[in-house]
Amino acid sequence: MAKNKWSRYLALPMLSFVMVLAACSGDDTSKEEGGEKEADGGQDLKNGGMYSIEDFDNVKTNEGEAIDGGTVTFGLVSDTVFEGTLNWNFYSGAPDAEILNWFDEGLLTWDENYVYTNDGAATYEVSEDGRTFTFKIGDNVNWHDGEPVTAEDWLFAHEVIGNPDYDGPRYNTDFTNIEGMEEYNSGKADTISGIEVIDEKTLSITYIESTPSLLTGSIWTYPLAKHIFGDMAVADISSSPEVREKPIGFGPFKVDSIVPGESVTLSKNEDYWRGEPKLDGVTIKVISSSTVVQELETGGVDLVSDFPVDQFPDNAEMSNVEYLGTIDRAYTYIGFKQGTWDAENNRVAYDPESKMGDVELRQAMWHAVDNAAVGEKFYNGLRWNATTLIPPSHPEFHDENNKGREYDPEVAKQLLEEAGYVDTDDDGFREDPEGNPLEINFVSMTGGDTAEPLAQYYVQSWEAVGLNVNLEMVEFNSFYDRVGNGGEDDPSVDVYQAAWGVGIDVDPSGLYGADTLYNFGRWENEENDRLLAEGRSEKAFDLAYRQEVYNEWQQLMVDEVPVFPTLYRALLAPVNKRVMNYAIGDGTGVYLSDLAVNAESAEVAE
Structure with missing residues (x-):
C-alpha cells in the first residue's frame, strides 16, 4: 500500500472548533415547535427556554498563581457505588x-x-503496506512499583484478552484483525504469530487488514503488568486484589487506598514519564x-467531570465554579432484545422470531417518542x-442530513396496524399479530431526579399508540448484568434504555458487530456485517468512500432499528475557581499532571 494513503491521518489539518460546534448544535426547528410548553415530568424552563453547548469553553481559565x-x-457523580474493576483490560x-x-x-495519545x-508514552512507525506497526515505549515509562513498562507487558495484554478464559468485554474485531489471534483464541496456536517482542521496549504488531481505524482507535494501547499478573489464571485476574484493591498503572497518580465503591485516595507519581505532577494528590x-450541588457550593469537591445537565439552569450562577462544556462522545438510546449471547462461539445468537424481532414494531416505537421535546423539557437544550x-462528536462522519x-x-x-x-x-392495548396479549418489559436505570420521569415519559408515549409496556427501574451495576454485560441475557428484558460512550474511532463494530459482547440487542444482519467491514477496509482510506x-x-x-438513539449530550464540568490547568474533551494538550491549585482550600460559594 502506498504511503500517501496514510497522509491524511499522519498530517491532518486541525478541524475548526466552530465547525464542530455548528455540526452539533440543536435542531432550531424543534426548539421553535417546543416553545414554552411543559411536558410530563419536565421542569419550568429558564433563560428563554434553552441553553447551548456553544455557551461553554472546554479549557479552564487560570486565576492567580499556582501554589x-x-x-x-x-x-464521581453516581447514584450507585462503582464496581471497582480497575484495569483497562477488564473494566x-x-x-x-x-x-x-x-x-x-494508554501508551499512545491522540489529537x-x-x-x-x-x-505519548510510546511512539510508532508504520510499514509501507500499512499492516505492521512497530512501537517503541519510552525508557522513562515505568509502573508505579518502579518496574519498567515493557513490550512483554503489551504482548501480555493481548494474550490475556485473546485467551478463551478471558471474562472481559474487549475481545472483538480489533483483536481478530491481528495475524494469528483467532488461532491463539481457538487453541490451535500457543502464541500470537502477528505480535513480536523485538526488545524490552519495542513491540511489532502485524494486522491482517490495513485500515484507517488502526490510526484512530482500534490499536489496543493498554499494557498489563506481567510481573504482577503473569502467574495468575486468566479467569482469576479480574476479581484479584491486584485489580480490585491495589491496582497499578503508570499514570500521573498512584492508588494509595480504596474504600470499595465509595472513594479512592491517590498520591502523585513522582516518576511519571511526562514529569512530576504539580499536585501532591487527589481524592476521588x-x-x-x-x-x-451542595458538594460544589461548599467546596466538598473541586471538580466533577459529568455534571447532571438537568440541574444546570438552577445553578448556572454558582459563584465559586467555572463551568466547562464540550460535546460528549456519547448518546443515550433505546435497545431491543432480539436474541442471546453465544459464549461458546463468542457471537450473538440472533432470533428473528423474538418478541421484538418485528421491524415495524421497533420502527413504531421510535416514531412514538418526541426526543426533541425530551431534550428541551428535561435538559433545557443541553441534550438534544x-x-x-x-x-x-465525529463531525466528519455524522450524517446531519439524516433525520432518523x-x-x-x-x-x-x-405501522402497528399494518403489521397486525x-x-x-377493546382494552386499549394492542395484541400481537397472532392475537395474543402483548406485554413489553422495559428496563431503565435509576439515577437523578429525571431518570424515572423520563422513563415514564417513554412508557406513556408507547401507551398512547396502544402498546402495553411495563417499566422496571434498576440500579447501574444490576442493569448491565441484566442486559448481558457478563454474557447472560435476562429473558425478562424486552426493551432497555441505556447510553454509550463511543470511542475515538468512528468504527461502530465494537457496539454493533455480531461478534461483540456489547451488542446487547443480540441483533445480526448481513448488510450490517458488510458495511462494518467496508468501513474498516483498505478502500476506506478514501475519506469520501x-x-x-x-x-x-x-x-x-x-x-432496521435494532436500537434507536434518543439524545446527544453536552458534557458539563463545573470546576472550583482555585483549580488551574484543567480541560475536558480531546486534543487539548492539557494533562492531569498539569493540574494545579492557587490556594490550599477550595473556594466556597457566596
Whole structure:
C-alpha cells in the first residue's frame, strides 16, 4: 500500500472548533415547535427556554498563581457505588473508567481529530503496506512499583484478552484483525504469530487488514503488568486484589487506598514519564446527583467531570465554579432484545422470531417518542434529539442530513396496524399479530431526579399508540448484568434504555458487530456485517468512500432499528475557581499532571 494513503491521518489539518460546534448544535426547528410548553415530568424552563453547548469553553481559565503541591477532590457523580474493576483490560462501566483515568493510561495519545500521535508514552512507525506497526515505549515509562513498562507487558495484554478464559468485554474485531489471534483464541496456536517482542521496549504488531481505524482507535494501547499478573489464571485476574484493591498503572497518580465503591485516595507519581505532577494528590469520592450541588457550593469537591445537565439552569450562577462544556462522545438510546449471547462461539445468537424481532414494531416505537421535546423539557437544550448512531462528536462522519425517524404517533399507529398489532378486545392495548396479549418489559436505570420521569415519559408515549409496556427501574451495576454485560441475557428484558460512550474511532463494530459482547440487542444482519467491514477496509482510506459507507450504515440502522438513539449530550464540568490547568474533551494538550491549585482550600460559594 502506498504511503500517501496514510497522509491524511499522519498530517491532518486541525478541524475548526466552530465547525464542530455548528455540526452539533440543536435542531432550531424543534426548539421553535417546543416553545414554552411543559411536558410530563419536565421542569419550568429558564433563560428563554434553552441553553447551548456553544455557551461553554472546554479549557479552564487560570486565576492567580499556582501554589506548590496541594490536593484536589474529584466528585464521581453516581447514584450507585462503582464496581471497582480497575484495569483497562477488564473494566466495563463508566464510573470505573473515571477512576482509571487518574492513575493509568494508554501508551499512545491522540489529537483533536482522534488520530494517534507520537507524543505519548510510546511512539510508532508504520510499514509501507500499512499492516505492521512497530512501537517503541519510552525508557522513562515505568509502573508505579518502579518496574519498567515493557513490550512483554503489551504482548501480555493481548494474550490475556485473546485467551478463551478471558471474562472481559474487549475481545472483538480489533483483536481478530491481528495475524494469528483467532488461532491463539481457538487453541490451535500457543502464541500470537502477528505480535513480536523485538526488545524490552519495542513491540511489532502485524494486522491482517490495513485500515484507517488502526490510526484512530482500534490499536489496543493498554499494557498489563506481567510481573504482577503473569502467574495468575486468566479467569482469576479480574476479581484479584491486584485489580480490585491495589491496582497499578503508570499514570500521573498512584492508588494509595480504596474504600470499595465509595472513594479512592491517590498520591502523585513522582516518576511519571511526562514529569512530576504539580499536585501532591487527589481524592476521588462518589457523590450522588442529589448532593452534587451542595458538594460544589461548599467546596466538598473541586471538580466533577459529568455534571447532571438537568440541574444546570438552577445553578448556572454558582459563584465559586467555572463551568466547562464540550460535546460528549456519547448518546443515550433505546435497545431491543432480539436474541442471546453465544459464549461458546463468542457471537450473538440472533432470533428473528423474538418478541421484538418485528421491524415495524421497533420502527413504531421510535416514531412514538418526541426526543426533541425530551431534550428541551428535561435538559433545557443541553441534550438534544439524536438522529443516527454516529454522534456529532465525529463531525466528519455524522450524517446531519439524516433525520432518523421523526416524532409522529400517527405513523406509529399506522405501522402497528399494518403489521397486525390490533386491539382485538377493546382494552386499549394492542395484541400481537397472532392475537395474543402483548406485554413489553422495559428496563431503565435509576439515577437523578429525571431518570424515572423520563422513563415514564417513554412508557406513556408507547401507551398512547396502544402498546402495553411495563417499566422496571434498576440500579447501574444490576442493569448491565441484566442486559448481558457478563454474557447472560435476562429473558425478562424486552426493551432497555441505556447510553454509550463511543470511542475515538468512528468504527461502530465494537457496539454493533455480531461478534461483540456489547451488542446487547443480540441483533445480526448481513448488510450490517458488510458495511462494518467496508468501513474498516483498505478502500476506506478514501475519506469520501468511508463517509459514504457510514452514511449507508446510519441509514440501515434507521431502517432496521435494532436500537434507536434518543439524545446527544453536552458534557458539563463545573470546576472550583482555585483549580488551574484543567480541560475536558480531546486534543487539548492539557494533562492531569498539569493540574494545579492557587490556594490550599477550595473556594466556597457566596
